[in-house]
Amino acid sequence: MAVEKTKTFVVTRFDPDRDEVPKSQSYEVPVQDDWKVLDALNYIKDHIDPTLSHRWSCRMAVCGSCGMQVDGEPKLTCKEALSDYGDTVEVKPLSNFPVIRDLVVELEGFMEKFQAVKPWIMVAKERAIEEGTYRQSPEELEEFKQFSMCINCMLCYAACPVVSNEPGFLGPAAIALGHRYNQDSRDDGAAERNQVFRGDGGVFACSVANECSEVCPKNVDPSAAIQQAKMLNVLDWAQSFVVKRGEE
């Protein structure tokens, strides 16, 4: 039987119809020692204050919906054991994002950045069905597999100081995903994506704070993806002086 004790949750509240700016509200929650932070938020919603708004879905760190600032750090609340926190836990919406309500942030800007890197396989010439499936060796898969583990939780955006100051910056997750497709042996869209990577707010806007990789709950290392994309773009640029486009 799990032990019960009480913790204080200081939660950001914002009602766009009433509040000029967000404010904090405290809740005393009887918690059990095997609870996650999300369990406490759900308890508040179910038993104390049904007006509290927060996003969640899978409860197993797969859907990426429940990202919030917990005691100042971007975390997946379904993954964070309450026992790792003190008697007072502060929960805020993700940093760097406009807040729609309480702990819910606006995703539209993020989705636009995602679409900008064309995160899908682009082929120069579609294969006929009778030619069979696209094949890929384990070695080829290994080149991008790490970057395909992203669950779009946006914690990396909340941790990135460049996102704060350079709104046009594509950001860690979008670049990691674009790089993932550039590294995919089935894809022919690297030239098109690299135009976006080299543009304003592209890979060269990253000044390597590395905090995105620190906070990533899936160990994707988006910072590595960005630095690799920089390196490949520099090589591609240098190569353009030697080999004319279309002659590679």
Place this chain on the structure above:
Amino acid sequence: MPELQPPHLRPRLDAMKSSRPGPTRTADPRPPDHFPARGNYPVYLLFGVCGGFLLLTSLLVLRGVWALVGGEAAWNAFVASLSHPLYIGYHALALLGVVWFSLRFFSIFPKTQPARIGPVKPPPAPVILAILNGGFAVANALLALILWGELL
């Protein structure tokens, strides 16, 4: 209570904002919490601050070039001024800064290597690190020997 941030720590209000306004009013974004005290932020800022050494040392080199143009007496006066304790202190600090900057740069470098560049696979991270740090040490040793007049 509304959270007040000093102006230099406020994020751009358009950070992560959609290009099309949504149906509801939104609260402004906040910058990353505890910036610049938490996690990698202090190291990140220090890394950037090392650029100051580059700027100051470049100005010093320009002053040296200016002294060279001014003739032998001006050059000797410039060289003599470098023995001032403030200059020596600055150079010691700059040396520390540059060494630390290089070590951090080298530590980041292995992960910049894609899994494959053309047909070539990069060597393992420890090997890249050893090559970079070793090369840095050798280059500095050679430079020191040249400046001491032991080589060339």
